[in-house]
Amino acid sequence: MTFNPPRAEWPSSDKVMWQTLWSDAGPLDDPGPLAHLRQTTHNSLEPRYARWIKWLRAHDVASLNLHPADRATVSRLQKWLATLEHTRPMTRLSYIDGVLRILVAAAPEMDWSLQRRLLDGLRRAAGRGDQSRKSGRVLSSAVLLQLGLNHAGPYSEAAATPLERKKRLRDGAMIALLAVLPMRRRSFCELALDRSVHVDGARILICLSEDMTKTAVSWETAVPHQVEPTLRRYIEDARPFLMSRGDQHHDILWVGKKGEIIGQNYIGSRIGKLTKRLTGKRVSPHLFRDAAATTMVRTSPQASRLIQPVLAHSSPRTAERHYIHAQTIDAGRDYASLIGKLKKDTR
Template sequence: MSGGRFAPDKAPERQSLPVAKWPEQDRIVWEAACTPTSILEDSGGELTHLAPISQRKTAKGWGRFINHLRFNDRNALLEPVTARVTLGRVRGYVRRLEELGNSTHTILCRLQELADAARILAPDGDFSFINRIASHVRAQHRPARPKHNRVMADEVATLAYRLMEETSAMLPKHGAIQYRDGLILLLLTHLPLRRKNFTALTLGESLVFRQGQWFVILTPAQTKTHAHFEASLHCDLGPWLEDYLALHRPFLVAQTGRWHADAGNRLWISSHGSPLTEMALYDRVSHITGAVFGENISPHQFRDMAASTIASHAPEHIHAAAPLLGHATLRTTEKFYRQARAQEGQKRYVSIIQDIRRKAHG
């Protein structure tokens, strides 16, 4: 592959082969697993109980492995799944993922997807070695960057207000885009929804105005935990949101570009008048925070930031973060409390050392 032709993350070898291009037997078995036996029932193939997004995630994982074989061991595609998925080939897959710059977290996800798909495509096969490989990778796991955030929620909120305030002196289009970006940061700070839900906020449906207040409402079908979610926006956010709806959103809706889709009542609008996509929102948030704070903060990390901020500044209220973040249990949230307590303990420890040294040199 010639250098410079593809961005590293867009190189063909890194892509997932779509189901339609899988080996025929793989495709037939997969489609059967995803097909209900009756449109009136929830029964059918092994994957019919999963949400479509979960089915797609596993399919993409298998598609990546198949694509890896296309580039590195093409004859393997002629073999049945039980003969194709071997210890040596999975190890080779992991080595190649490492060479392509994937983090250990990403590799663990790929192995999980591979194991899940292999069990569906060849239920009689023994793929336990994939879990053993994953255990070895997990033992060497080092996060791509620290999970804890150096940036706290109040700092991002301050940035968000500044971005929106600056737009009064800007050209209309640049001002509308920057105001939108500032409002995205502000709402993510106050209500760190999962990216899919946040991007899809829709006026009159998931974002409603009633009794003089704005509410975000998600149905069980829209949430990861399949639980109803409802939260009111702080009254301080109302004027900023309403300015966006009255001035900047209509301006963006009126824009056109090479690609255009009807914006409908979607809240977030792109620079060409279409609904903002999940990837575009991810890129905007990461780019802005990276430029200001020196580290990219993805939309998902706002969830960690919310828990970290509460744990650091008001640890007695950490359990309030669970319903805010839509966690089914407190277990996920409590790690931030432990993290904050550990940081506090370390600070006290250093303080004790300094006191001892001062007394010694008194």
């Protein structure tokens, strides 16, 4: 297995193109077409484009003499896709989408209609934009909350070993917290004590800085009272136990059985498997966000006003970006109250 070539080893035309796309504005120069994107997007696009260069070197080295945009013919992209057949549809979509995003920005005057048709086909194959793929998988947030609390409570206490009890408490806390505060997976995985999770005697406060959110808008709220005791038990009891097993010393909130930092893929897989086993429906972390929106819309038109601030959706208008930030604390509290009411109504 060979690694993707680092940018220093790219063809000179690609290095120049990349530098131009991401360059900041100067006294006499406009910013590059992609300079407005966040560093996380930059970090995501670079390995995808490097994978494209790696394939060209192995299968079509003569094309490296062309301008980067001229290489991306439909025929050449299809040949690349053929070598990616072992990957998932979403992975193939990610690669092609990333490469075209770069090249369209570099050469917007070119006709990209055929490449966009190819991209549309990949989106359909991956289920993007197809709401039927979520059919039956979007549960009520009240159901997910109760699932998490039960897993962290009675089910945890019934475990045969201390390790299993702590793991169940952790898993239940994750599910319950996502049910009432359905943040994006990256933000959820990056939560860290005393940086984005602040614990005192009265409450637990979640504070996401601008670099932790997709919209680059800071977001903060108190953990709702339904979940606060469970999360506090995890922080004060289960997490120290797990950390001690591996002699770990870091501040990331969610940890594995030996205190190691667990990443997005592990958390996504873990939550999906648990919800599948306990409800018969696999609910990914992202579907918790759909559950929140669906729960609010189904409840009442008044409740649906909470969707934008609870989910931290952005708006093209700067004024609304500030509105989202200002409303998150109240919205989080109102949304938690809504779920609590739903739980009572279903008893």
